[in-house]
Structures are given as structure tokens and as C-alpha cells.
Amino acid sequence: MISLNGIEKVYHSQSGQIHALRGINLEVKAGEIFGVIGKSGAGKSTLIRCINRLEQPTAGTVIVDGQDITKLTENELRESRKKIGMIFQHFNLLSSRTVFDNIAFPLELAGYAKQDIEDTVVRLLKLVGLSDKRDQYPSQLSGGQKQRVGIARALANRPKVLLCDEATSALDPQTTKSILELLKDINRELKLTIVLITHEMHVIKEICDQVAVMENGLIIEQGPILDIFTQPQAAITQEFIGTIMNHDLPDHFKDMPLSRTPLPDSKLLLRLSFIGDAAGEPIIAGMIRRFDIDVSILYGNMDHIRNVSFGTLIVELSGNQDAIHRALEYTKAHEVGSEVIGYVPRHAYAAV
Template identity: 65%
Template structure:
């Protein structure tokens, strides 16, 4: 549906040259929800605005639904943009127009008569849950309701692609969750391809199928959300993931943990479980199979969309050969196993 090839965007100003995007290439399939995450100034807003050519790339190619957007004339580009809807962080509603009239605005601009656009707009208001607000003005709406109007307006032209520019950043957590649920529902009902940029990893975690991590105008990592979450390759991705996955060591353990083996000490290991493995009796299996003691220090289970995943921090004590055999067993059953360090025997329990 969307292919970006060698995308570059350079700004020239009085303070010098700024490279906002450098050699960005990615492919987004029809019907995907594709997340692009990065810190402020990373280039993500520039990237999403290059898709509909609100920002024209300095170099590279943008292909949407088989059309090379960078090769179109201005008239052709205006027509092509009708198939690309966009919603914004600050809603951009017209204060003097009712909800109904705001949603109808792009259709009016296109010359559609009221009798015709009402037939299109009223079902959209029902889709976003605002049928009872059609005659209300934006000042009378909550932030979440305003964003629902923005979504309905973006859908008025029956686009094939919906671009979301920090669409939930101005909303509280509960409202954010409802808007993300709505976007997922729209994706399923309409088969719409959604490209969503954000600086919040929990947004990516909630609804995205694929994710691209951008840093300094370059893509540093791309892949399925589950893969990036569970096996991040870049420091930037790991930093974002820390915000939603609590892998922080208990303070009492951190104080006594050593990076090198401690004579007569115990091994501290973090296990990561994915999918069906979260229901397996792993600890019982270790104790049955090997002559070791296992102390559970901490653990948690969460869900990445419909897939459960969890972490477990454990302390292993016993003969070195038995502990190594236990680690080999954990790796053989496809558990992510990370040796955190070593503690003197009973030191953590005493702490």
C-alpha cells in the first residue's frame, strides 16, 4: 500500500542545514496499523507528512496505492490526497461549525451538495459514537470527542490510508485508550491502512502490527511489534520499551548484586515468557529435573495485544554443573534467559 524508498528531507535555514530524514526506506502493507515511534526532533512528523507530500522530500520516492506521489503534478496530487486522510494532535476543528458541518467540510470543499454529504456524514458520526452531538459546536466537546470528530472528518472522503500525527498526545490515558480502540475498530471494519506516529510506546503496544523506530532522521529498527518488544535490537527501542515493561531490579537486590561470580554464591536470572509458555510450570520443572533450589524474587505478566508475555526474576542455588544444566534446559524450551548477576548466598533474603 505504501512504499518509501531512499527518502531524504533537508532544510536549509539561516542557522545552517538540517537533515530531517536520511535514506528512509520502508514498506507498509494494505490493512496494517503501522506505528512510527521516536523522540521529539527524531523526524517522525516530517516522515508522515512526506507520505501525503505536505512536506516534499528532497530525494527519494513515495508510492501510495501504486501512485508515485513525488511524480504527480499539483492537480494530480490534490486528487491523490483524497485517498489519504489525516488526523492531528490538536484536532484542527472549525469553531464556528457544528460537529456535522466539521465532518462534512472536505466534502463541501469538493463541491458535494448537502443532501448528498449528509448521507455520508451521518453514518460516520455513528461509527465514531457521536450521532447525538451532530448539532453541537467544538467548544462544547471534550478532547476525546473532538478527536472523534477529527477521525470522522478524515474518513469523509473514503480514504484508503489514514495518517495519525500524535493523535492521542493531548488526551488523558483513559481517553487515549478509547481512541485507540476506535482506530483498531475502524481498521477492522473498513480495512483501512493506518500509519500512526507517536513518542509513547504504550500506543504502539496497544494497536500496532508493525513498528519503525526513528532516531536522528534514520530508521534504527523495524519489525513486528511483538518481535521488537521482546527482542529489541537498538538502544532507542530498548529505552522506549522500558517505559512500559518494568524490568527494574528490586532495590534491595541491586545493592548486593555482583557482575562477577561470588564464592559460594547464587546466580540471578531473568526469564522472559511469550505466548503459551506463560502457562507452563517452569519453576516446578526446574526443581523436579535438577538438584537446585529456586527462589522467585519478582515477576509480572502482561499482554501484547492478544499475546501474553511475562518476566520472572529468580535466584538459583546448587552445584555449578546442576545450575548450568538448568540454564541449558531453559534455553532448550525457548525461554529468553538473561543472567543478571550473582549474590552471596542468603544475602538478598537477608536484605
């Protein structure tokens, strides 16, 4: 549906060139919710605005539904943009128009008949849950209601793609959740392809199928949401995930001397990762029963993405080193990820 190939964007200023995008390659499949996350200045807003050519790429091609957006004339681009809806962080509603008239505005510009406009707007008001607000003005609406109007307006021309530029950043957590639920419903009911940019990882977790992580104008990591959450590679990705999931070692272990190799009379600190069916397996009980070792759970976290369970445990293993080694092999046989944090001498506990 959307293919970005070698996208570059360079701005020229009095202080010199600003390289906002550096060779971006991205594929978004039809019907997918694709998230782009990055900190301020990463280039994500520039990237999404290149998709509908609100920003003209300095180099590269943007293909949307088989059409190269970068090669269109102004008239052709206006027609193409009718199939690419967009919603914004600050809503961008017309304050002098009612809710009904805001949604009707793009249809009026497109020359639709009055009855067609009425039918379309009434349908969209029902879709976004604002049928009772049709005659109110933006100043009379809450932030979440304003964004629902923005979504309805973006859907007026029956687009195939919906671009969301920090669409929930100005909203409180509960309103954000309701807007994300609405976007999921729209994606499911209308088979709409959605590209969403944000700096909030919980938004990515809640709604996206795929995610790309941006830093300094580059995509440094991308893939299915479950893979990125459970096996983050880049430091910035780990930082984002750390805002909603704690993978850190408990504080009282951070100052202990850790060895990567077994020590006499030591305990092993192990991070276990569970995905899918493995999350329901009694792995800890199995290790204790089979290998005659002691296992203490120091920290645990469980969550769900797209109805798939995943979680992390930090555990402490003590006992015969051969038995501990066999216990590690046992976790691998049950498709449980295991990461050796280190070995801690028993006498280190007395010093904490």
C-alpha cells in the same frame, strides 16, 4: 500499500542545514496499523507528512497504493490526497462550523451532491459515536469528542490510508484508550491502512501491528510489535519499553558484586522471558523438581500484545553448579529466553 525509499529531508535555516530525515526506508502493508515512535525532534512528524506530501522530500520516493506521490502535479496531488486521510494532535476543527458541517467540509470541496453529503455524514457520525452531537460546535465538545469529529472528517472521502499525527497526545489516558479502540474498530471494519506516530509506547503496544523506532532522523529499529517488545536491540527502544515494563534488577542487588562466571558457593541471577504458550508452562516448578535446586522469584511482570502473552521473571538459582547448568538448558528446550545477569557470592547478601 505504502513504500518509502531513501527518503531525505533537509531544511535550510540561517544557522545552516537541518537534516530531519536521513535515508528512510519503510514498508507498510495494506490493512496494517503501523506505528512510528520517537522523541521530540526525531523526525517522525516530518516522516508522516512526507507520505501525503505536506512535506516535499528532498530525495527519495513515496509510493502509496502504487502511485509515486513525489512525482505528482499539484492537481494530481489534490486528487491523491482524497484517499489519504489525516488526523492531528490539536484536532484542527473549524470553530464556526457545527460537527455536521466540519465533517461535511471535505465533501463540499469535492463537489458532492447535498443528499450524498447528508448520507455520508450521518453514517460517519454513527461510526464515531457522535450522532447526538451533529448540531453542536467544537467549543461544546470534550477533547475526545473533538478527535472523533477529526476522525470522521478524515474518513469522509473514503480514504485507503489514515495518517495519525500524535492523535492522542492531547488526551487524558481514558479518552486515549477510547480513541485507540475506535481506530482499531475502523481498521477492522473498513480495512483501512493506518500509520500512527507517537512518543508514547503504551499507544504502540495498544494498537500497532508493526513499529519503527526513530532517532535523529533515522529508523534505528523496526519489526513486528511482539518482537520489538520482547527483544529490543537499540538503547532508545529499551528506554521506551522501560516506560511501561520494568526489566531492572531489584535495587538491593544493584550494588552487589556480580561475576559472569560461577563462583564457589554463589547464587545465579537469571532473567527469564516468556512468549505465547511458554507463558503458561510451569517452568519454575519443573526446574526445582527435576534438578534439585532452589529457585526464588525476585521480580515478575506479565502482559499481552495482540492476544499473545509475554512476560519476564528475574529469579535466583542456588545449588550444585552442574544442576544449575542443566536447569538453564531445560529453559531453552521449553522456548523460554534466559539471560544470565551474573553470579552473586552468598556472603554479599550479609553486606546489603
